[in-house]
Amino acid sequence: MTKIWLLPAALCVGQLALWPGRAVGSVAAVAVTATVVLVAAALGLRRTRPVTAAVVVAAGLTLATWVAPADQQLLVPGDALLVISVADLVALFSVAARRDARTTALVLSGLLVWQAGLVAWQDGLTGDYPLALVTLIVVYGMVAAFGRIRGRWSGERAAAARRLAQARQAHRDAADAERRRLARELHDVTAHHLTSIVVNASAARLLEEQRPELRAEALDFAARTGHDTLTALRQLVAIMPAPPREADPAVGRLADLADDFRQLGQVVSVEVATDPPPALAAAVHGITREALTNTLRYAPGGAVRIAFSYGDGQAELVVDDDGGGGHGTGAAAGLGGGRGVHGMRERARALGGTLDAGPRDGGGWRVRAVFPLAVTGPATAGTPRSGARWRRVWSWVGRRLRSQTVLDAGIVLLVLVLPLTGLLTTVEEEGLSPAAATLALLALLAHSVPLLWRRSRPWWVLGAVAATTWLGPLLAVTGVMSADGAWWSLFGGGAELAAVYAVAAWGARPGLTWLAPIGGAAVLALAVGVLAAVSSTPELAADPDIPKQAVGFTAVMSQILITALFGALYVLPMGACWLAGWAARRRRSQRHAREEGGVAAAMAQAQMRAYDERARIAAGLRDAVLRHAAEVPRAAERADLDAVVGSARQALTAMRGLLDGLGRAGAAQQHEEVASSRSA
Known part of the structure; x- marks a missing residue:
């Protein structure tokens, strides 16, 4: 919080040290001093209320310029407020970094009009006035652009931090869910069967004198059910330690995807007014990734343009390249019938859209996917046509004035x-x-x-x-x-x-x-x-x-x-x-x-924990449950009803111990995660 006031304090002290510090006692000096302090205080609000700060700064600088004597100067005539005069640039930067493009444009336009009037009032409409206007437009425009870039950079860093936190949390939840799923599967596959064997065999043993035929039925049931249980357990033991399937990468921003391919030498530009909505994000990300991969194969080093925009009732994704190594020749000739293009079409069709891929005018290759806006959800589909029209106009302007x-x-x-x-x-x-x-x-x-x-x-x-x-x-x-x-x-x-x-x-x-x-x-x-x-x-x-x-x-x-x-x-x-x-x-x-x-490390660690958990459970099944469960059908084949009951009970006991261990492991992991988060 203290850092917010460092820049305003420096501007205030610097301005007062130069002027009106040299004219202490005059009415103008007192008025300018109060105004400078007001401007510095307004800059302290530039992070929480940047628009308010910009308005107050502009008003304060106007008042200070009006009060300051014209003959006061630091370097050249009329620059008595040179230090504090940059406060409006600081305020504009904060607006651009922390508010949307429309608000930035409005504030920028207001400041330019204000500065143009201020210059005309101070210096008059001389021959240098047009050059002064051009200078104002360039300086203020670049400050706003830097602010937008800084805001986008901060947003990307925050999004990356959220992705990392979400990856860690999702994989913690996934490991716990995997443990619960394995516990349910073990219980469903074995506990019911083993319990049935114990109940039937015990009943047959108790009623052996009254109903001797139950013994044969119990032994037959134990043999059949024991074999089924043993087969299911062996299948679980066989597949549990297998390495987990590779998880799909987290769906990120198209700008991040472009950065990934820039690191591989591709020249990628992105024209995206706003990132795809959640309903489209996975499909757009997957199609773009496949298209960029194809350019890396068939047009290495070529320029690629990614554009995502909204039109009349539809969202459009276009990935163009300039040919690079030359589409349509050699390996690239059959690209349209390859598996990659087929996969992209399937992604588009799954959302009711279409996809075309082929040579484009002027050389190179184009991938164009169109999605109906209905899949983006009620917030987009239900927007009035007038609002959508204005958004399209603003999007068009935004794409060309990035x-x-x-x-x-x-x-x-x-x-x-x-x-x-x-x-x-x-x-x-x-x-x-x-x-x-x-x-x-x-x-x-x-x-x-x-x-x-x-x-x-x-x-x-x-x-x-x-x-x-x-x-x-x-x-x-x-x-x-x-x-x-x-x-x-x-x-x-x-x-x-x-x-x-x-x-x-x-x-x-x-x-x-x-x-x-x-x-x-x-x-x-x-x-x-x-x-x-x-x-x-x-x-x-x-x-x-x-x-x-x-x-x-x-x-x-x-x-x-x-x-x-x-x-x-x-x-x-x-x-x-x-x-x-x-x-x-x-x-x-x-x-x-x-x-x-x-993110990748969190995913790898989570996969390794899940693999270790499966391996541990498989070892428990093999060492304890399987050994006793295998004895059930063998005892039934020997017609040893007592051994059937004893082996089934021992298998059940081992199974309960294993399931209890899963529960304790989950509780211990949750306790460890809570302690780790608190210490962090």
């Missing part, structure tokens, strides 16, 4: 800031024609826009970014602009850094990702060398002290030296980005192994 998409778009815009500024300066200073400026702008966009696909196709993005690095030098070499004016193109080194990080974090063949920083640094350094050579050649040619035949050699040598120097400099940031991406991949793998490995 947090990761917004974040990637924000990164592209940030990467564009420096080179775009340099390009505008070049256009202004050199007076470039509209055609030349348009070509330069297109080159800049071609260099940065591929980052939108950095998660799904990181290696291809790195190649595209590396190739388009040469567009700026190419414009200089072809004379579209001067070499000095083309330096703006290399301000986009941020694109190379982002691409290297993406390869390290999500690229297939993790063992080869170390090549990314070396290649990125080499391409950038070589481009710098080429521009330097193009820029210096006219100056060298104009120098009378340098022979004309030595101009080319001098330019090449300068290019080599500059390339080597900048290559050494670029390796450091490229290597840092690669290390950051590699660390993110490693944390993701460790988390997956820890969470899913914990």
Whole structure:
């Protein structure tokens, strides 16, 4: 609980230490101080009431901005509240992390409108106002995207913890249920039969003088029933110690399933507005798993898209791949008639749905399953059509404005800031024609826009970014602009850094990702060398002290030296980005192994306990019950009625002892589990 107040306290103390701490005593200082404390207190509610916190923070910052004197400044005019002004970003992050997408969108829109009005009030509608609006949209949009990603991450971790707890509890219950089932089966198979033998044989022995014919009937009954009981017991002994059947894996989220296959080198993207409802979860999970397995076999390394959505009265699952190794040839030619596709169709038909699998337009393979919404339960089937329509619209918007998409778009815009500024300066200073400026702008966009696909196709993005690095030098070499004016193109080194990080974090063949920083640094350094050579050649040619035949050699040598120097400099940031991406991949793998490995370990331990229990019961049957039960039919065949009764009684006693042991074992296990949970 204390940690919640650390950030608000730090912002409050930092703001008051800078201003209005320097103007203690003035009315404005007192008012701003009170407002800063109010804003900090509102931030303390960001986890429990994030929307309320955002509203109070926005109102408090507006009041503080209105009260603060315009001539107060920290770094530049008008930034007196620079420290506390980030409170609205903190509040927006909390809303995005702890509330749904609709609430986040509403709060984000409100904050953007509020900030746009605040900027217009403070600075006026100057020529810089559009740039300020774009900056606000990018910053606030990225903060909201980070918040949504953080909320989804926290939800996935909580879901993983619940899966582990449920796996442990389910298997504890399963072991106890198995023990009860075995006890019932032992009782049903043997106790009734053995008791009947004892009753019949005892009655025949007591009435032997009055009704001698009962002896023969009792012996015949004992022989037949004893053989049946012995056969049933031997069958139980034979099958009990057999290893348990492998349990079906727990049905998890489609995003988790995609992560599993990403670890195997597949490039998988997920477009799921909401996970399937419980009635569909098992079928959707099984179909998706089989489809991904087929892509792993027949399209290794290809890009795969998983989409689950709701339409008119139906739920739709689509798994597309781009072909990779090439569907429709070789082993893939008969995929439609294989057992995997047949199993997927059976899963869909079991819920009244349909499934189609086959080549798709543009190459690759498509698996499409459609389920009627009736199977999702009353909560979905009974929703009014108007509400369903709005949900479909919101789902469509959500699929296209996902947090990761917004974040990637924000990164592209940030990467564009420096080179775009340099390009505008070049256009202004050199007076470039509209055609030349348009070509330069297109080159800049071609260099940065591929980052939108950095998660799904990181290696291809790195190649595209590396190739388009040469567009700026190419414009200089072809004379579209001067070499000095083309330096703006290399301000986009941020694109190379982002691409290297993406390869390290999500690229297939993790063992080869170390090549990314070396290649990125080499391409950038070589481009710098080429521009330097193009820029210096006219100056060298104009120098009378340098022979004309030595101009080319001098330019090449300068290019080599500059390339080597900048290559050494670029390796450091490229290597840092690669290390950051590699660390993110490693944390993701460790988390997956820890969470899913914990579930698998719980399942394995439960199976082993069940196997040990069956083996123990089988040993008890073999050592005690079977030995006495086998004597019953033998005694009947010898016509020894006393031995029949004695052996049946001994078998019953041994059986009761075994059943009592099962009960005590169950009670002991429950006591041990309770003690373990308390100590934990």
